[in-house]
Amino acid sequence: xxxxxxxxxxxxxxxxxCFPQKHLKSVIPSGRLxxxxxxxxxSMDRFMSEQKIYITDFDLKxxxxxxxxxxxxxxxxxxxxxxxxxxxxKAVVVPSEDIPKDAITMNSKVSLIxxxxxxxxxxxxxxxxxxxxxxxxxxxxxxxGTALLGYRVGDVIEWDVPAGKxxxxxxxxxYQPEASGDYSL
Numbered sequence: 001x002x003x004x005x006x007x008x009x010x011x012x013x014x015x016x017x018c019f020p021q022k023h024l025k026s027v028i029p030s031g032r033l034x035x036x037x038x039x040x041x042x043s044m045d046r047f048m049s050e051q052k053i054y055i056t057d058f059d060l061k062x063x064x065x066x067x068x069x070x071x072x073x074x075x076x077x078x079x080x081x082x083x084x085x086x087x088x089x090k091a092v093v094v095p096s097e098d099i100p101k102d103a104i105t106m107n108s109k110v111s112l113i114x115x116x117x118x119x120x121x122x123x124x125x126x127x128x129x130x131x132x133x134x135x136x137x138x139x140x141x142x143x144x145g146t147a148l149l150g151y152r153v154g155d156v157i158e159w160d161v162p163a164g165k166x167x168x169x170x171x172x173x174x175y176q177p178e179a180s181g182d183y184s185l
Contacts, residue, residue, distance in 0.1 A: 053150025054103040055091040056178060062106065063088055063140070066127065070141065084146045091150050096183040102153040102173055106140065107185045109175040110148065115156065115167040122174065125149065144168075 055063070063084070070081055104110055109124040123138045125148050131139035138145045147159040147168075157168045177185040 051155070053087060053091045054099055054105075054152070055088065055093055055150050056096040056099050056105055056183075057093055058096050058183065059106045060088065060091070060093050062127070066140070070128075080141055080143065080146065083143070084141060084149075087146055087149055096178050099176075099178045100152060101176060101179040103176070104148050104151050104170065104173065105176055105178055106149075107177050108173055110170060111172040111174055112148075112157075112168040113171050115169055120171065121168070123148065124175075 067081060067085055067088070099105055104125060106125055106127065109122065112121045112123065113119070114121060121136075123136050123144070125140060125145055126137045128139045128141050131137050131142070138148070140146060140149055143159055143161070144166075147157045148170075151157055151170055153170050153173060155170050157170065158165055160166075173179070177183070
């Protein structure tokens with residue numbers, strides 16, 4: 001039998017070995033019958049969208065300036081700016097000294113595992129003016145850059161790409177400015 005975990009307020013999740021399936025039936029204590037995976041996926045998406053990300057107060061100030069400047073100049077497509085804006089709005093903002101050492105901050109160098117190919121990737125999350133794809137420096141305005149911001153070791157990052165969804169797992173923080181005592185990088 002499939003393992004079903006039931007959370008309050010209709011958050012329904014199933015274990016990863018069972019998801020996705022065409023149909024899954026489970027009775028929630030309130031007596032409602034969940035018969036379609038679509039309902040489970042909506043609940044999963046809502047639950048995942050509430051995942052907390054962490055941003056330093058210093059990064060927040062710089063990101064807000066970047067969002068304002070980019071939206072005025074039309075430098076990037078609005079969808080990318082809007083996604084970054086949403087990430088910043090849902091973030092837990094902490095002083096640079098208090099950021100978890102396993103959180104991806106601006107100028108962090110991270111090791112990721114592509115969950116489809118199982119290849120290891122190394123990226124540094126940077127502001128647009130420092131981006132250089134040949135050296136693995138990814139702009140925070142790029143979809144993958146926005147997706148990385150604020151996540152922690154062990155988190156799985158998922159975002160839409162033209163070919164579907166891309167999923168990366170944060171394996172390790174190779175360098176984080178704040179963990180190294182550099183609070184102004």
